[in-house]
Amino acid sequence: MVSIDLNADLGEGFGPWTMGDDAAMMDVVTTANIACGGHAGDPEVMFASLRAAAARGIVAGAHPGYADPAGFGRRVIPMSPDEIGRMIVAQVGALQGVAALAGVRLRHVKAHGALANLAAGRAEIAAAVAQAVRALPGDLALLAISGTALESEGRRAGLDVVSEVFADRAYLANGQLVPRSEAGAVLHDPEEVAARILRFVETGRMPVLGGGEVALAGQSVCVHGDSPGAVEMARVLRARLEAAGVEIRPFAGG
Template sequence: MSTIDLNADLGESFGAWTMGDDPALLAIVSSANVACGFHAGDPARMLETVRVAAARGVAIGAHVSYPDLRGFGRRDLELPVADLIADVVYQIGALKGIAAAAGTRVRYVKPHGALYNRIVHDDEHASAVVDAIVAVDPALAIVGLADSEVASIADAEGLRFVPEAFADRAYRSDGSLVPRNQAGAVLHDAEEIAQRMLRLAAEGVVTAIDGTDIAVSAETICVHGDTRGAVDIARALRRRLESAGLTIASFSAR
């Protein structure tokens, strides 16, 4: 691997509530997953984030979610398939309008939180997300975990699937993420994280929470904007990867 993408979940402030340091992260990452108002974000913050991303040459993706502002999109919801399709269509459409106003465009879709985790194994909700993307713009890519239901369904529908790894999250031995309500699920040591992701880029391997090494396929690495120390993590990660000779660039440019 000679090129890798760094992405961050951004635009998650809402009204008077501020989440993360978007300007600082947008100076580091190559792709921005912009909240579309269902788990976080509002139109003004969406537009502000997209304008800064566009000015910095950062690719823009729609960070779509279950409708769960109170739970920050991290609560699993049982929705009828038709409702989920409409919700995803709505969120992509909203960000497309914002992007057009900022003189740029949306390149990909990345589900958030509970929806992201659900479509790893739930073929019904995975199909709904893929169907929504195809209905809006089949040229959009979708970001998710490798070897998941959504990866298989996207491939079958001719939608580009981009496998992702998480810099600041612990993995279980089956390749899934350790649930956030368990100890050790979120990582904070910037240098340790950077070394961990360098090994991922070089060997395709991550050490799981039980100490076993697991294969993880990834074209993009995520740093959550709401993780404590996110800017330091992203900065250390980019520095370590570039020092090893890797180029940081959005997968959407390839």
């Protein structure tokens, strides 16, 4: 049976401010990428998110990003590769500490927002991210956007690399994501999203904005938890995949 993981970026609030419906999303996805104090997240949000994931039996990992809550980690902060590496280990290490209190084992790391996009195209940034993940305890896997420098540098570093595609983001012909600043970059129709991901699972090819397709690897599909209608999209996507005989299960053991 063909299988796929569904992941979502969660725990992206802090203090009294919340982002998305994490509880509902965790009832649908199989893997949670939890913010760890950079673009979002604080100790209480981290702890609650980890416990919620554990209660549902879904896999938890770290979601580090630029320390830029005002920009939600979607702005590039000028930093050297070494500084980026230290930032990542500090954030993931913090979440690992909270996870120890919550009785949860972290399984992977997924870079967030502008950091992930920068690492996707620049080998020196990708190598810094990969080496930071390798330096951390816990044999953490790297969840990396399919077809990017981060995917290849993660493998070069000897990490267990899980290739990721996006349910609700449009693609360019080179396999990169359409920048959010461009029209059509974010998809909102649950049925359209479900149809394109089902075709991808069957063929390994993703539709490209403007026409055509691009071949990508993909063991995990991301639905952004902060998008309007994200939970409904995730529910429709899971239902359509399961109806087609696709098994929904985490890429890592619980």
